[in-house]
Amino acid sequence: MKFGETIETSAKELPAEWQPYLIQYNSLKKNIKSIVEELDNTFRTLHLPTSSTDTAGSQTESGEQCEYDVGHDTRSTDMCVDAEEARTATCAQLPEVVAYNIEKDNDGLVHPVIVVKLHKHASNHCEQIVELPDIAGLPKSTSIMMPSLAPPHLVDSAGNVVPNSRLVEDVEEMQVTVRLQSDQMFFVQLMNYIERTRAFEQSYTQQYTSNVSSLGSELTFVTSPFKHDFQVWREIFRLYLDAEVWSHAEGDLRPTNTAREGQDRFSKFTRHIEAIGLTRQFRDPLSAKLLVSFYKLNSELTYMKLLQEMNELATRKIIKKHDKRTHLIAKTQFPQLVTFDTTTLTRALIFTVYTELVGIVPQINDYMCPMCLNIAWRPLRLECSHVFCSRCVVKASRCRMFNCPVCRSKDAIYKAGVSNVDQALLNFLKLYFPKEIKERQRDIQQEITDEETGAIVAIQSRNRPCIIM
Protein backbone atom coordinates (compact mmCIF):
# COMPACT_ATOMS: atom_id res chain seq x y z
CA MET A 1 0.00 0.00 0.00
CA LYS A 2 1.25 3.45 -0.79
CA PHE A 3 2.00 5.60 2.18
CA GLY A 4 -0.49 8.22 1.02
CA GLU A 5 -3.21 5.61 1.35
CA THR A 6 -1.90 4.33 4.65
CA ILE A 7 -2.10 7.75 6.17
CA GLU A 8 -5.59 8.24 4.86
CA THR A 9 -6.77 5.00 6.40
CA SER A 10 -5.21 5.94 9.68
CA ALA A 11 -6.85 9.32 9.51
CA LYS A 12 -10.22 7.66 9.48
CA GLU A 13 -9.48 6.06 12.82
CA LEU A 14 -8.94 9.41 14.46
CA PRO A 15 -11.87 11.46 15.71
CA ALA A 16 -13.19 13.69 12.93
CA GLU A 17 -12.09 16.94 14.55
CA TRP A 18 -8.53 15.63 14.80
CA GLN A 19 -8.13 14.67 11.19
CA PRO A 20 -7.09 18.11 9.90
CA TYR A 21 -4.04 17.87 12.14
CA LEU A 22 -2.54 15.06 10.19
CA ILE A 23 0.13 16.20 7.78
CA GLN A 24 -1.39 16.36 4.30
CA TYR A 25 1.00 13.98 2.69
CA ASN A 26 -0.62 13.86 -0.70
CA SER A 27 -0.77 17.61 -1.19
CA LEU A 28 2.90 17.89 -0.27
CA LYS A 29 3.63 15.20 -2.76
CA LYS A 30 2.13 17.36 -5.49
CA ASN A 31 4.45 20.16 -4.45
CA ILE A 32 7.42 17.97 -5.05
CA LYS A 33 6.39 17.64 -8.64
CA SER A 34 6.49 21.38 -9.13
CA ILE A 35 9.86 21.57 -7.46
CA VAL A 36 11.22 19.16 -10.00
CA GLU A 37 9.81 21.24 -12.81
CA GLU A 38 11.11 24.49 -11.45
CA LEU A 39 14.46 22.97 -10.81
CA ASP A 40 14.64 21.78 -14.33
CA ASN A 41 13.61 25.14 -15.78
CA THR A 42 15.88 27.15 -13.58
CA PHE A 43 18.88 25.15 -14.43
CA ARG A 44 18.07 25.45 -18.06
CA THR A 45 17.83 29.24 -17.92
CA LEU A 46 20.98 29.31 -15.92
CA HIS A 47 22.72 27.34 -18.57
CA LEU A 48 23.98 25.06 -16.03
CA PRO A 49 23.86 21.48 -16.96
CA THR A 50 20.44 20.35 -16.04
CA SER A 51 20.25 17.89 -13.32
CA SER A 52 18.75 14.68 -14.41
CA THR A 53 15.77 14.99 -12.24
CA ASP A 54 13.35 13.18 -14.40
CA THR A 55 9.92 13.01 -12.96
CA ALA A 56 9.42 9.82 -14.84
CA GLY A 57 11.11 8.11 -11.98
CA SER A 58 14.44 7.19 -13.44
CA GLN A 59 16.20 8.59 -10.42
CA THR A 60 19.54 7.23 -9.64
CA GLU A 61 19.54 6.74 -5.95
CA SER A 62 22.97 7.95 -5.21
CA GLY A 63 22.17 8.57 -1.59
CA GLU A 64 25.06 10.94 -1.34
CA GLN A 65 24.81 14.42 -0.03
CA CYS A 66 23.22 16.57 -2.65
CA GLU A 67 24.30 15.10 -5.87
CA TYR A 68 23.08 16.61 -9.00
CA ASP A 69 23.58 14.21 -11.71
CA VAL A 70 25.60 16.80 -13.46
CA GLY A 71 27.89 16.41 -16.34
CA HIS A 72 26.31 13.34 -17.71
CA ASP A 73 23.88 15.37 -19.62
CA THR A 74 24.37 15.29 -23.31
CA ARG A 75 21.89 18.08 -23.76
CA SER A 76 24.26 20.67 -22.43
CA THR A 77 26.25 20.95 -25.58
CA ASP A 78 23.12 21.24 -27.63
CA MET A 79 21.93 23.96 -25.39
CA CYS A 80 25.06 25.93 -25.97
CA VAL A 81 24.23 26.17 -29.58
CA ASP A 82 20.74 27.29 -28.82
CA ALA A 83 22.05 29.69 -26.34
CA GLU A 84 24.35 31.30 -28.83
CA GLU A 85 21.45 32.05 -31.00
CA ALA A 86 19.71 33.55 -28.04
CA ARG A 87 22.55 35.97 -27.46
CA THR A 88 24.01 33.91 -24.68
CA ALA A 89 27.09 32.12 -25.60
CA THR A 90 28.65 30.13 -22.89
CA CYS A 91 29.30 26.54 -22.65
CA ALA A 92 27.87 25.04 -19.61
CA GLN A 93 30.56 23.83 -17.39
CA LEU A 94 30.69 21.38 -14.59
CA PRO A 95 29.91 22.93 -11.29
CA GLU A 96 32.61 22.37 -8.74
CA VAL A 97 30.35 22.14 -5.76
CA VAL A 98 26.65 22.02 -5.50
CA ALA A 99 25.37 22.49 -2.01
CA TYR A 100 21.87 22.44 -0.71
CA ASN A 101 21.19 24.24 2.51
CA ILE A 102 18.08 24.70 4.50
CA GLU A 103 18.23 27.70 6.75
CA LYS A 104 15.83 28.98 9.31
CA ASP A 105 15.58 32.72 9.75
CA ASN A 106 14.66 34.63 12.87
CA ASP A 107 10.98 34.53 12.07
CA GLY A 108 11.12 30.78 11.96
CA LEU A 109 10.78 30.72 8.22
CA VAL A 110 12.62 28.04 6.39
CA HIS A 111 14.66 28.85 3.30
CA PRO A 112 15.99 26.12 1.12
CA VAL A 113 18.91 27.38 -0.96
CA ILE A 114 20.95 25.78 -3.66
CA VAL A 115 24.47 27.07 -3.98
CA VAL A 116 26.35 26.21 -7.12
CA LYS A 117 30.02 26.97 -7.34
CA LEU A 118 31.65 27.09 -10.71
CA HIS A 119 35.26 27.27 -11.63
CA LYS A 120 36.40 30.59 -12.95
CA HIS A 121 35.36 30.49 -16.48
CA ALA A 122 37.10 32.14 -19.38
CA SER A 123 36.06 35.75 -18.98
CA ASN A 124 32.50 36.50 -19.72
CA HIS A 125 30.53 36.42 -16.51
CA CYS A 126 28.44 38.92 -14.81
CA GLU A 127 25.82 39.00 -12.17
CA GLN A 128 22.23 39.52 -12.68
CA ILE A 129 19.33 39.42 -10.39
CA VAL A 130 16.22 37.98 -11.79
CA GLU A 131 13.11 38.76 -9.90
CA LEU A 132 10.74 35.95 -9.89
CA PRO A 133 7.05 36.61 -9.64
CA ASP A 134 6.09 37.17 -6.06
CA ILE A 135 3.76 34.73 -4.54
CA ALA A 136 1.45 35.72 -1.77
CA GLY A 137 2.56 34.66 1.63
CA LEU A 138 6.11 34.08 0.64
CA PRO A 139 9.00 36.29 1.61
CA LYS A 140 10.58 38.35 -1.11
CA SER A 141 13.61 36.20 -1.24
CA THR A 142 12.45 34.69 -4.41
CA SER A 143 15.16 36.07 -6.57
CA ILE A 144 17.79 34.21 -8.40
CA MET A 145 21.31 35.40 -8.26
CA MET A 146 22.75 34.13 -11.41
CA PRO A 147 25.62 34.79 -13.63
CA SER A 148 24.54 35.91 -16.97
CA LEU A 149 26.68 33.43 -18.55
CA ALA A 150 26.80 35.03 -21.86
CA PRO A 151 27.29 38.52 -23.11
CA PRO A 152 30.10 40.36 -21.44
CA HIS A 153 27.91 43.36 -21.09
CA LEU A 154 24.78 44.55 -19.41
CA VAL A 155 22.03 46.63 -20.75
CA ASP A 156 21.79 49.77 -18.65
CA SER A 157 18.64 51.68 -17.91
CA ALA A 158 19.03 53.81 -21.00
CA GLY A 159 19.31 50.82 -23.19
CA ASN A 160 23.00 51.23 -23.88
CA VAL A 161 25.19 48.26 -23.83
CA VAL A 162 27.75 48.48 -21.12
CA PRO A 163 30.80 46.30 -21.33
CA ASN A 164 31.04 44.33 -18.24
CA SER A 165 34.25 42.54 -17.80
CA ARG A 166 35.07 44.34 -14.59
CA LEU A 167 32.67 42.39 -12.47
CA VAL A 168 34.28 39.05 -12.73
CA GLU A 169 37.87 40.00 -13.05
CA ASP A 170 39.03 38.99 -9.65
CA VAL A 171 36.51 36.32 -9.00
CA GLU A 172 38.28 33.07 -8.56
CA GLU A 173 35.17 31.07 -8.63
CA MET A 174 31.63 31.78 -9.37
CA GLN A 175 28.91 31.23 -6.91
CA VAL A 176 25.30 31.06 -7.83
CA THR A 177 22.60 31.01 -5.26
CA VAL A 178 19.32 29.67 -6.40
CA ARG A 179 16.15 29.93 -4.43
CA LEU A 180 13.43 27.76 -5.74
CA GLN A 181 9.99 29.12 -5.10
CA SER A 182 8.31 25.79 -5.19
CA ASP A 183 10.83 24.29 -2.85
CA GLN A 184 10.26 27.07 -0.41
CA MET A 185 6.54 26.60 -0.74
CA PHE A 186 6.99 22.97 0.08
CA PHE A 187 8.84 23.65 3.27
CA VAL A 188 6.61 26.53 4.33
CA GLN A 189 3.65 24.27 3.94
CA LEU A 190 5.26 21.41 5.78
CA MET A 191 6.26 23.72 8.61
CA ASN A 192 2.74 25.09 8.73
CA TYR A 193 1.33 21.65 9.20
CA ILE A 194 3.78 20.86 11.91
CA GLU A 195 3.22 24.08 13.81
CA ARG A 196 -0.51 23.85 13.55
CA THR A 197 -0.43 20.37 15.00
CA ARG A 198 1.82 21.55 17.76
CA ALA A 199 -0.58 24.33 18.68
CA PHE A 200 -3.39 21.83 18.70
CA GLU A 201 -1.43 19.50 20.96
CA GLN A 202 -0.86 22.30 23.41
CA SER A 203 -4.48 23.31 23.69
CA TYR A 204 -5.45 19.68 23.81
CA THR A 205 -3.09 18.99 26.70
CA GLN A 206 -4.68 21.73 28.76
CA GLN A 207 -8.12 20.42 28.11
CA TYR A 208 -7.08 16.86 28.80
CA THR A 209 -5.54 17.75 32.13
CA SER A 210 -8.63 19.59 33.22
CA ASN A 211 -10.81 16.68 32.12
CA VAL A 212 -8.69 14.32 34.15
CA SER A 213 -8.91 16.57 37.19
CA SER A 214 -12.66 16.83 37.06
CA LEU A 215 -13.01 13.09 36.60
CA GLY A 216 -10.62 12.63 39.51
CA SER A 217 -12.70 14.73 41.85
CA GLU A 218 -15.83 12.83 40.90
CA LEU A 219 -14.04 9.56 41.38
CA THR A 220 -13.17 10.40 44.96
CA PHE A 221 -16.88 10.17 45.78
CA VAL A 222 -17.45 6.67 44.45
CA THR A 223 -14.11 5.32 45.59
CA SER A 224 -14.49 6.36 49.20
CA PRO A 225 -13.86 3.31 51.39
CA PHE A 226 -17.32 3.75 52.85
CA LYS A 227 -18.97 3.21 49.49
CA HIS A 228 -19.75 -0.16 48.04
CA ASP A 229 -18.19 0.52 44.65
CA PHE A 230 -14.81 1.13 46.20
CA GLN A 231 -13.74 -2.51 45.91
CA VAL A 232 -14.88 -2.69 42.30
CA TRP A 233 -12.88 0.36 41.38
CA ARG A 234 -9.83 -1.00 43.09
CA GLU A 235 -10.09 -4.16 41.05
CA ILE A 236 -10.57 -2.17 37.85
CA PHE A 237 -7.51 -0.07 38.52
CA ARG A 238 -5.48 -3.06 39.57
CA LEU A 239 -6.30 -4.73 36.25
CA TYR A 240 -5.55 -1.48 34.48
CA LEU A 241 -2.11 -1.31 36.05
CA ASP A 242 -1.54 -4.97 35.22
CA ALA A 243 -2.62 -4.40 31.62
CA GLU A 244 0.35 -2.04 31.18
CA VAL A 245 -1.29 -0.22 28.32
CA TRP A 246 1.87 1.84 28.01
CA SER A 247 5.07 0.02 28.75
CA HIS A 248 7.86 2.12 30.09
CA ALA A 249 11.14 1.83 31.88
CA GLU A 250 11.10 1.80 35.64
CA GLY A 251 10.70 5.27 37.07
CA ASP A 252 10.14 6.84 33.69
CA LEU A 253 6.68 6.94 32.20
CA ARG A 254 7.96 7.59 28.68
CA PRO A 255 6.03 5.05 26.64
CA THR A 256 8.19 2.60 24.76
CA ASN A 257 5.44 0.95 22.80
CA THR A 258 3.58 2.27 19.82
CA ALA A 259 0.07 3.68 19.70
CA ARG A 260 -1.16 0.51 18.03
CA GLU A 261 0.22 -1.71 20.78
CA GLY A 262 -1.29 0.62 23.35
CA GLN A 263 -4.62 0.42 21.59
CA ASP A 264 -4.48 -3.36 21.54
CA ARG A 265 -3.61 -3.63 25.19
CA PHE A 266 -6.26 -1.17 26.20
CA SER A 267 -9.01 -2.94 24.28
CA LYS A 268 -7.84 -6.22 25.80
CA PHE A 269 -8.23 -4.62 29.20
CA THR A 270 -11.75 -3.36 28.51
CA ARG A 271 -12.77 -6.72 27.11
CA HIS A 272 -11.46 -8.39 30.23
CA ILE A 273 -13.44 -6.04 32.47
CA GLU A 274 -16.48 -6.85 30.39
CA ALA A 275 -15.85 -10.58 30.51
CA ILE A 276 -15.58 -10.80 34.27
CA GLY A 277 -18.63 -8.60 34.67
CA LEU A 278 -17.06 -6.08 36.99
CA THR A 279 -19.25 -3.27 35.77
CA ARG A 280 -22.36 -5.14 36.81
CA GLN A 281 -21.17 -4.96 40.39
CA PHE A 282 -21.47 -1.20 40.44
CA ARG A 283 -24.25 0.01 42.68
CA ASP A 284 -23.88 3.71 42.10
CA PRO A 285 -24.98 4.71 38.59
CA LEU A 286 -22.35 7.43 38.74
CA SER A 287 -19.64 4.76 38.70
CA ALA A 288 -20.70 3.43 35.34
CA LYS A 289 -20.71 6.93 33.93
CA LEU A 290 -17.27 7.64 35.28
CA LEU A 291 -15.89 4.42 33.88
CA VAL A 292 -17.01 5.52 30.45
CA SER A 293 -15.16 8.81 30.91
CA PHE A 294 -12.10 6.89 32.06
CA TYR A 295 -12.22 4.77 28.92
CA LYS A 296 -12.66 7.86 26.80
CA LEU A 297 -9.66 9.60 28.29
CA ASN A 298 -7.58 6.53 27.66
CA SER A 299 -8.57 6.13 24.07
CA GLU A 300 -7.91 9.80 23.47
CA LEU A 301 -4.44 9.18 24.73
CA THR A 302 -3.91 6.47 22.15
CA TYR A 303 -5.26 8.78 19.46
CA MET A 304 -2.84 11.47 20.49
CA LYS A 305 0.04 9.06 20.29
CA LEU A 306 -1.20 7.81 16.94
CA LEU A 307 -1.46 11.34 15.57
CA GLN A 308 2.06 12.12 16.67
CA GLU A 309 3.44 8.93 15.25
CA MET A 310 1.69 9.39 11.92
CA ASN A 311 2.93 12.95 11.61
CA GLU A 312 6.45 11.99 12.40
CA LEU A 313 6.32 9.19 9.88
CA ALA A 314 4.67 11.36 7.23
CA THR A 315 7.34 14.01 7.62
CA ARG A 316 10.08 11.46 7.33
CA LYS A 317 8.48 9.90 4.29
CA ILE A 318 7.75 13.16 2.49
CA ILE A 319 11.30 14.38 3.07
CA LYS A 320 12.57 11.11 1.72
CA LYS A 321 10.39 11.47 -1.31
CA HIS A 322 11.53 15.07 -1.74
CA ASP A 323 15.15 14.00 -1.61
CA LYS A 324 14.66 11.16 -4.00
CA ARG A 325 12.78 13.15 -6.60
CA THR A 326 14.71 16.38 -6.54
CA HIS A 327 18.12 15.12 -5.48
CA LEU A 328 18.17 17.99 -3.05
CA ILE A 329 19.00 16.22 0.16
CA ALA A 330 17.04 17.60 3.07
CA LYS A 331 17.06 14.39 5.07
CA THR A 332 19.96 15.39 7.25
CA GLN A 333 19.14 19.06 7.62
CA PHE A 334 15.44 19.24 8.10
CA PRO A 335 15.22 17.13 11.26
CA GLN A 336 17.52 19.64 12.91
CA LEU A 337 15.02 22.40 12.34
CA VAL A 338 12.07 20.65 13.89
CA THR A 339 12.08 18.15 16.66
CA PHE A 340 9.62 15.36 16.78
CA ASP A 341 8.89 13.91 20.11
CA THR A 342 6.22 11.30 20.35
CA THR A 343 6.85 10.48 23.96
CA THR A 344 7.10 13.58 26.14
CA LEU A 345 3.53 14.73 25.76
CA THR A 346 2.08 11.27 26.15
CA ARG A 347 4.28 10.69 29.15
CA ALA A 348 2.90 13.81 30.79
CA LEU A 349 -0.65 12.72 30.04
CA ILE A 350 -0.06 9.20 31.29
CA PHE A 351 1.42 10.66 34.44
CA THR A 352 -1.73 12.71 35.06
CA VAL A 353 -3.91 9.67 34.52
CA TYR A 354 -1.81 7.64 36.92
CA THR A 355 -1.56 10.16 39.70
CA GLU A 356 -4.95 11.81 39.49
CA LEU A 357 -7.14 8.84 38.65
CA VAL A 358 -5.58 5.47 39.24
CA GLY A 359 -3.68 6.73 42.26
CA ILE A 360 -6.84 7.73 44.09
CA VAL A 361 -7.52 4.15 45.03
CA PRO A 362 -4.78 2.58 47.13
CA GLN A 363 -3.50 -0.71 45.77
CA ILE A 364 -2.34 -3.49 47.99
CA ASN A 365 1.02 -3.73 46.26
CA ASP A 366 2.01 -0.41 47.76
CA TYR A 367 1.49 -1.70 51.29
CA MET A 368 3.38 -4.96 51.14
CA CYS A 369 5.66 -6.30 53.80
CA PRO A 370 8.91 -7.06 51.98
CA MET A 371 9.42 -10.19 54.06
CA CYS A 372 6.18 -12.07 53.54
CA LEU A 373 5.10 -10.23 50.38
CA ASN A 374 1.68 -9.85 51.88
CA ILE A 375 -0.18 -6.88 53.26
CA ALA A 376 1.72 -5.45 56.18
CA TRP A 377 -0.17 -6.77 59.19
CA ARG A 378 0.10 -4.53 62.25
CA PRO A 379 2.66 -2.50 60.40
CA LEU A 380 5.83 -1.77 62.27
CA ARG A 381 7.95 1.11 61.12
CA LEU A 382 11.63 0.67 61.90
CA GLU A 383 13.83 3.64 62.68
CA CYS A 384 15.00 3.63 59.05
CA SER A 385 11.28 4.07 58.20
CA HIS A 386 10.89 0.76 56.40
CA VAL A 387 7.61 -0.98 57.16
CA PHE A 388 7.07 -4.67 57.92
CA CYS A 389 4.49 -6.90 59.61
CA SER A 390 4.98 -7.06 63.35
CA ARG A 391 4.96 -10.80 63.01
CA CYS A 392 7.73 -10.85 60.38
CA VAL A 393 9.89 -8.58 62.52
CA VAL A 394 9.46 -10.89 65.49
CA LYS A 395 10.37 -13.87 63.33
CA ALA A 396 13.45 -12.16 61.97
CA SER A 397 14.69 -11.24 65.42
CA ARG A 398 14.16 -14.83 66.53
CA CYS A 399 16.47 -15.83 63.69
CA ARG A 400 18.92 -13.26 65.08
CA MET A 401 18.53 -10.90 62.17
CA PHE A 402 18.76 -7.50 63.72
CA ASN A 403 19.43 -5.20 60.80
CA CYS A 404 16.75 -3.79 58.56
CA PRO A 405 16.12 -6.39 55.83
CA VAL A 406 15.72 -3.68 53.21
CA CYS A 407 18.48 -1.17 53.92
CA ARG A 408 20.59 -3.16 56.42
CA SER A 409 20.38 -0.25 58.84
CA LYS A 410 22.21 -1.58 61.85
CA ASP A 411 20.11 -3.08 64.65
CA ALA A 412 16.92 -1.48 63.36
CA ILE A 413 14.96 -4.62 64.23
CA TYR A 414 16.75 -5.12 67.50
CA LYS A 415 15.76 -1.66 68.65
CA ALA A 416 12.16 -1.89 67.44
CA GLY A 417 9.35 -2.22 69.95
CA VAL A 418 5.64 -1.69 70.43
CA SER A 419 6.14 2.03 69.97
CA ASN A 420 7.19 1.36 66.40
CA VAL A 421 3.72 0.20 65.37
CA ASP A 422 2.46 2.69 62.83
CA GLN A 423 -1.02 3.27 64.20
CA ALA A 424 -2.10 5.62 61.42
CA LEU A 425 -1.06 3.18 58.73
CA LEU A 426 -2.72 0.37 60.63
CA ASN A 427 -6.03 2.23 60.68
CA PHE A 428 -5.64 3.21 57.06
CA LEU A 429 -5.06 -0.38 55.97
CA LYS A 430 -7.96 -1.62 58.07
CA LEU A 431 -10.19 0.90 56.37
CA TYR A 432 -9.03 0.32 52.83
CA PHE A 433 -8.23 -3.38 52.86
CA PRO A 434 -10.66 -4.91 55.36
CA LYS A 435 -10.88 -8.20 53.51
CA GLU A 436 -7.16 -8.65 53.10
CA ILE A 437 -6.41 -7.76 56.70
CA LYS A 438 -8.97 -10.25 57.98
CA GLU A 439 -7.57 -12.98 55.79
CA ARG A 440 -4.06 -12.26 56.89
CA GLN A 441 -5.12 -12.26 60.53
CA ARG A 442 -6.64 -15.70 60.08
CA ASP A 443 -3.49 -17.02 58.42
CA ILE A 444 -1.32 -15.75 61.19
CA GLN A 445 -3.61 -17.17 63.85
CA GLN A 446 -3.39 -20.52 62.12
CA GLU A 447 0.36 -20.27 61.92
CA ILE A 448 0.66 -19.56 65.63
CA THR A 449 -1.64 -22.45 66.48
CA ASP A 450 0.43 -24.76 64.27
CA GLU A 451 3.59 -23.61 65.94
CA GLU A 452 2.18 -24.22 69.40
CA THR A 453 0.88 -27.67 68.56
CA GLY A 454 4.24 -28.37 66.97
CA ALA A 455 5.96 -27.37 70.18
CA ILE A 456 3.64 -29.51 72.32
CA VAL A 457 4.09 -32.50 70.03
CA ALA A 458 7.81 -32.00 70.20
CA ILE A 459 7.79 -31.95 74.00
CA GLN A 460 5.55 -34.98 74.17
CA SER A 461 7.56 -37.01 71.75
CA ARG A 462 10.76 -36.09 73.53
CA ASN A 463 9.44 -37.46 76.78
CA ARG A 464 8.02 -40.59 75.29
CA PRO A 465 10.45 -43.42 74.68
CA CYS A 466 10.54 -44.90 71.26
CA ILE A 467 8.16 -47.78 71.03
CA ILE A 468 8.84 -50.58 68.64
CA MET A 469 5.73 -52.45 67.76
Add this chain to the structure above:
Amino acid sequence: MSMVSKRILKEVDRLRQDPVPGIVAEPIEDNIRYFSVRMNGPNDSPYADGCFTLELYLPDEYPMLPPKVRFLTKMYHPNIDKLGRICLDILKDKWSPALQIRTVLLSIQALLSAPNPDDPLANDVAEQWKTDEKKAIETAVKWTALYAERVVRNDVAKRE
Protein backbone atom coordinates in the same frame (compact mmCIF):
# COMPACT_ATOMS: atom_id res chain seq x y z
CA MET B 1 4.13 -22.74 57.10
CA SER B 2 1.07 -21.62 55.25
CA MET B 3 2.31 -18.07 55.07
CA VAL B 4 5.78 -18.90 53.87
CA SER B 5 4.56 -21.00 51.01
CA LYS B 6 2.23 -18.13 50.17
CA ARG B 7 5.26 -15.99 49.68
CA ILE B 8 6.83 -18.69 47.53
CA LEU B 9 3.68 -18.96 45.46
CA LYS B 10 3.74 -15.21 44.94
CA GLU B 11 7.34 -15.29 43.85
CA VAL B 12 6.70 -18.15 41.43
CA ASP B 13 3.76 -16.25 40.02
CA ARG B 14 5.77 -13.16 39.43
CA LEU B 15 8.72 -15.04 37.97
CA ARG B 16 6.32 -16.51 35.49
CA GLN B 17 4.42 -13.36 34.60
CA ASP B 18 7.26 -10.90 34.69
CA PRO B 19 10.41 -12.92 34.14
CA VAL B 20 13.88 -11.50 34.61
CA PRO B 21 15.40 -10.98 31.15
CA GLY B 22 17.73 -13.85 30.34
CA ILE B 23 16.69 -15.97 33.32
CA VAL B 24 14.08 -18.71 33.52
CA ALA B 25 13.32 -20.14 36.96
CA GLU B 26 10.58 -22.68 37.50
CA PRO B 27 9.81 -25.01 40.38
CA ILE B 28 9.85 -28.68 39.48
CA GLU B 29 6.50 -30.37 39.33
CA ASP B 30 6.23 -32.05 42.69
CA ASN B 31 8.28 -29.70 44.82
CA ILE B 32 7.55 -26.00 44.98
CA ARG B 33 10.78 -25.41 46.89
CA TYR B 34 13.08 -26.86 44.27
CA PHE B 35 13.70 -24.74 41.19
CA SER B 36 15.46 -25.50 37.97
CA VAL B 37 17.05 -22.37 36.60
CA ARG B 38 18.46 -21.45 33.22
CA MET B 39 20.54 -18.32 33.00
CA ASN B 40 22.08 -16.58 30.00
CA GLY B 41 25.59 -15.30 30.48
CA PRO B 42 25.63 -11.52 30.70
CA ASN B 43 26.66 -9.52 27.61
CA ASP B 44 30.25 -8.29 27.61
CA SER B 45 31.38 -11.19 29.75
CA PRO B 46 33.29 -14.35 28.85
CA TYR B 47 30.05 -16.21 29.51
CA ALA B 48 28.00 -14.20 27.01
CA ASP B 49 27.41 -17.01 24.53
CA GLY B 50 26.33 -19.58 27.07
CA CYS B 51 23.14 -20.58 28.78
CA PHE B 52 23.85 -22.16 32.15
CA THR B 53 21.71 -24.39 34.32
CA LEU B 54 21.47 -24.02 38.06
CA GLU B 55 19.48 -25.57 40.84
CA LEU B 56 17.90 -23.55 43.59
CA TYR B 57 16.42 -24.88 46.77
CA LEU B 58 14.40 -22.96 49.33
CA PRO B 59 14.92 -24.34 52.84
CA ASP B 60 11.94 -24.64 55.19
CA GLU B 61 12.99 -21.51 57.02
CA TYR B 62 13.03 -19.43 53.83
CA PRO B 63 12.88 -16.40 53.74
CA MET B 64 14.60 -16.30 57.12
CA LEU B 65 17.37 -18.44 55.63
CA PRO B 66 18.84 -17.90 52.15
CA PRO B 67 18.08 -20.21 49.24
CA LYS B 68 20.71 -22.76 48.34
CA VAL B 69 21.91 -22.26 44.80
CA ARG B 70 24.52 -24.01 42.72
CA PHE B 71 25.58 -24.24 39.12
CA LEU B 72 25.02 -27.54 37.38
CA THR B 73 26.98 -26.44 34.32
CA LYS B 74 30.75 -26.64 34.74
CA MET B 75 32.04 -23.10 35.24
CA TYR B 76 35.43 -21.47 34.99
CA HIS B 77 35.01 -18.65 37.47
CA PRO B 78 37.03 -17.69 40.57
CA ASN B 79 33.95 -17.60 42.78
CA ILE B 80 32.40 -20.84 41.59
CA ASP B 81 33.98 -24.17 42.49
CA LYS B 82 34.07 -27.56 40.81
CA LEU B 83 30.82 -28.56 42.43
CA GLY B 84 29.12 -25.42 41.19
CA ARG B 85 28.91 -23.86 44.62
CA ILE B 86 28.81 -20.10 44.55
CA CYS B 87 30.69 -17.70 46.78
CA LEU B 88 28.35 -14.77 47.14
CA ASP B 89 27.78 -12.81 50.34
CA ILE B 90 24.02 -12.54 50.01
CA LEU B 91 23.79 -16.32 49.91
CA LYS B 92 25.54 -16.44 53.25
CA ASP B 93 26.00 -13.83 55.96
CA LYS B 94 24.57 -10.93 53.96
CA TRP B 95 21.26 -12.65 53.36
CA SER B 96 18.18 -10.58 54.07
CA PRO B 97 14.58 -11.80 54.09
CA ALA B 98 13.67 -8.89 51.88
CA LEU B 99 15.67 -10.49 49.07
CA GLN B 100 13.86 -12.81 46.69
CA ILE B 101 14.60 -15.54 44.23
CA ARG B 102 14.75 -13.03 41.40
CA THR B 103 17.16 -10.74 43.21
CA VAL B 104 19.38 -13.67 44.12
CA LEU B 105 19.50 -14.84 40.51
CA LEU B 106 20.22 -11.32 39.31
CA SER B 107 23.12 -11.10 41.74
CA ILE B 108 24.50 -14.37 40.46
CA GLN B 109 24.23 -13.11 36.92
CA ALA B 110 26.07 -9.97 37.97
CA LEU B 111 28.77 -12.09 39.57
CA LEU B 112 29.43 -13.61 36.17
CA SER B 113 30.15 -10.14 34.76
CA ALA B 114 32.28 -9.16 37.72
CA PRO B 115 34.41 -12.03 38.97
CA ASN B 116 36.08 -11.32 42.27
CA PRO B 117 39.39 -13.25 42.46
CA ASP B 118 40.23 -11.64 45.80
CA ASP B 119 37.53 -13.64 47.52
CA PRO B 120 38.03 -16.95 45.77
CA LEU B 121 36.28 -20.24 46.06
CA ALA B 122 38.20 -21.99 43.32
CA ASN B 123 41.75 -21.14 44.29
CA ASP B 124 43.47 -22.30 41.10
CA VAL B 125 41.07 -20.31 38.92
CA ALA B 126 41.48 -17.23 41.11
CA GLU B 127 45.25 -17.56 40.88
CA GLN B 128 45.07 -17.76 37.11
CA TRP B 129 42.73 -14.77 37.08
CA LYS B 130 45.19 -12.72 39.07
CA THR B 131 48.36 -13.69 37.24
CA ASP B 132 47.11 -13.71 33.67
CA GLU B 133 43.63 -12.30 33.35
CA LYS B 134 43.60 -12.47 29.57
CA LYS B 135 44.31 -16.15 29.55
CA ALA B 136 41.81 -16.79 32.32
CA ILE B 137 39.11 -15.05 30.32
CA GLU B 138 40.06 -17.09 27.27
CA THR B 139 39.64 -20.27 29.29
CA ALA B 140 36.27 -19.08 30.55
CA VAL B 141 35.17 -18.48 26.96
CA LYS B 142 36.45 -21.92 26.01
CA TRP B 143 34.65 -23.62 28.88
CA THR B 144 31.47 -21.77 28.03
CA ALA B 145 31.63 -23.05 24.46
CA LEU B 146 32.50 -26.53 25.76
CA TYR B 147 30.00 -27.04 28.56
CA ALA B 148 27.21 -24.49 28.26
CA GLU B 149 24.33 -24.50 25.89
CA ARG B 150 24.67 -22.00 23.07
CA VAL B 151 22.53 -18.91 23.31
CA VAL B 152 20.67 -17.56 20.35
CA ARG B 153 20.26 -13.93 21.23
CA ASN B 154 16.84 -12.61 20.39
CA ASP B 155 17.91 -9.03 20.09
CA VAL B 156 20.43 -9.84 17.39
CA ALA B 157 17.97 -12.03 15.57
CA LYS B 158 15.38 -9.26 15.65
CA ARG B 159 17.70 -6.71 14.15
CA GLU B 160 18.45 -8.86 11.14
